[in-house]
Amino acid sequence: MVYPMKIKILGPGCVNCKTLANRTLEAVQQLEIEATVEKVEDIQAIASYGILRTPGLVIDERVVSYGMVPKVEEIKALILKQSAKV
């Protein structure tokens, strides 16, 4: 990876969104990678990613998961998969 990964959590602040944010932070810590985790709560911004269900997980502007809360291990896998593409 050439730059710190940009991870976004899409969701208007529901319980699931918070859980996803916490798990993502945990995944980032466990992987010991450089990444920023940002919560996107603005509904217009969320809509522009095209998801019909919140929460959404976005890595480097790509939606990698939505409508569910993946486990920490699954988030780690998604991050690794995405970083392999760069």
Add this chain to the structure above:
Amino acid sequence: MNLKPSRLAVLFVAAWIIVYFALEPATISFVSLLSLPPDSRLTEAIRFFVYEAPKVLLLLTIVVFVVGIIRSYFSPERTRQILGKRSLFLGNILASMLGIVTPFCSCSAVPLFIGFVETGIPLGVTFSFLIAAPMINEVAVVLLFGLFGWKTALIYVTTGLAIAISSGFVIGRLRVERFVEEWVYTVKSQNLTLDSNPTFDDRVRAGFVAVRDIVSKVWVYVLIGIGVGAGVHGYVPENFLAGIMGKSAWWSVPVSVLIGVPLYSNAAGIIPIVHALLEKGASLGTALAFMMSVIGLSLPEMIILRKVLKLPLILIFVVVVAVGIIIVGYLFNFIY
């Protein structure tokens, strides 16, 4: 030992059947063990609770499990595709039925609304979906079935569908497009391609997850509700409510709906109250109307939808659905 979900499901269903059929003798002997004084009000209340609570919880578990598996075959994304360019009336029917089986949480109402509009689904069709999805759900159906029998459950589903279809159709005909926030029409979203090909084991797993998520959230309400029901059962005189919520009180239907609209509760919380109402002399139409207005329309949902809908459309939405519910209420009071 790591069991495959499908095998686990077989064990689960087998265990469920055994427990279900052992339940009645077990509760009967349990109650006789308590050696309660016969014919006292407290005995009546305890009996009611001991019989009803485990039965309803068991039914809830199995239905949530099965519906969880069924839902894995549907998604809002696919529903959106199916509804694509449907005409108004047929679209309303489809949208209402898909509203029942598509996984939906009111916290996602806004992104879903935007996504539907972007695909060109008519507003009226979108509303049919948004009305049916929260109002008709497996928890409501199980509780109605468990406490009042299959006829009431069926009546609820069919009238709920009728309301969702006709309200969506009416809203569609009212040409309300101008009452949607302008920015909604300008959203251009990325094309999402998250391809997943779930195996049957994945779907069964989804069923178990649904049981874990829903039953763990709802069981407290069920117990409280049945508890309230038990209290009313033993202590409040029958026909207590007949004067104000019975058939003879013509105004009871609209008043129940007016009270129910701003209130919000999930099906699990409201049905035991409906139970108590019915038992104490409220008429079926009035009780159903109250229940529909509580779970179908709510202040929190309106506040969420206000982000994409202007106030006039929110009001139109509430009024059209409320009128539909009132008509259904009168209809049942008239028939029964």
